[in-house]
Amino acid sequence: MLSVYSMFSTVLKSQCPKCFRFRTYVTRKRFYRCTGIIQNENKWEVTLDQRRLKTPNGRILMVNSEPLAHAIAAEWDAQKDTIGQPTMHLTALCNTALDNPGKLTTHGIASYLLDYFPTDTLLFHSEEEELRSLQEKKWTPVIDWFQKKFGVTQEISKGLEPSPVTTETRAVLARYFLSYDFAALNAICFGVEALKSPLLMLACIERHLEPREAVLLARLEEEFQLMRWGRVPWAHELNQAELSSRVAAALLVIQCSTEKHTTTVKTPVNEQAVN
Structure with a gap:
């Protein structure tokens, strides 16, 4: 944290x-x-x-x-x-967590995230050979981590159609999302929409990736095109910083919502000896 x-x-x-x-x-x-x-x-x-x-x-x-x-x-x-x-x-x-203007529920947000999962950016690889090779190199380790971490198997999309998500995978993800309270789920949704990737957000939550790493992976295709065609120095850096701040804010809310801080009163050494 x-x-x-x-x-x-x-x-x-x-x-x-x-x-x-x-x-x-x-x-x-x-x-x-x-x-x-x-x-x-x-x-x-x-x-x-x-x-x-x-x-x-x-x-x-x-x-x-x-x-x-x-x-x-x-x-x-x-x-x-x-x-x-x-x-x-x-x-x-x-x-948003306190006012809940959309009158959402934890189950409603979890359902939204489950429906979002098949459209994850990391599950769609380009048909262009050079870009696809880069995506496989950078994205595959995250997908492999996800499969190992959650004990599931996830296919990559072979076209424009979303990849199928098995019932078992949906059940595992549903249990995971519903383990969080409303404030944390709202933050997870915020981070997922910023990254366009539940996979990258999960990797950040589980501390497999830092926010800046996740943002770079989410922007991989854009960065590839910028290397080819050039960039406006400040504009793209500003966009990257803005995305990083969004993800970092979401993670801070999630971690503060889930971590419990306890204080232990220590017994003086002389009292321990008496006991």
Whole structure:
């Protein structure tokens, strides 16, 4: 979790002069001086000038993890003169989990992810020989890892039609997805849609891949074409950084939703001797 948190903090603090494209979405100026967090029983809240941060529906934004609360506060603190909401992925994920504007359920999200799986980018290889060779070299290790990790077999698409997914594979994936709570499943969906690949997102969740590695694999065909035809230096780097920040935000929410932190009270050595 620390590596994801540090990466996300780095993205927040970056001062890329090309990021002004987000200003077309800005509707509010920064209205607060400082951010903070407070503990409310076993939950954590974010404050702006000691006022509790709320969701768009007016609910108090509360999370189950202190590191996640710190990260959300850092996200708000990173805003300068204006609030760039499209870049505030952690806040958006937590708002969505709390307000649930789509009235979704965990089973509904799991079903969506299962239906998404056959269209995974990694299951479609190009007919162009050079690109296909590159895809096999870069993508096959991830597919092999998935099959070994989950004990399933998955075919590659032989055309434009999605590859068949066996009933056994769907059952394994359904159990996996439903082991997460609503907030984590919402974040998984966010990461899958960013990468266009449940396989890459699963590899990130299980710490087989770092977010930047997953983004490069998701953009493999685009990078191949850029090597052939050239690139606009800042534009493609910005797109890659944006995707990485999305995946990193999703992973931070997932990990903070699933990791349980416990404190053990140690007995002094002299008391142990008496006992």
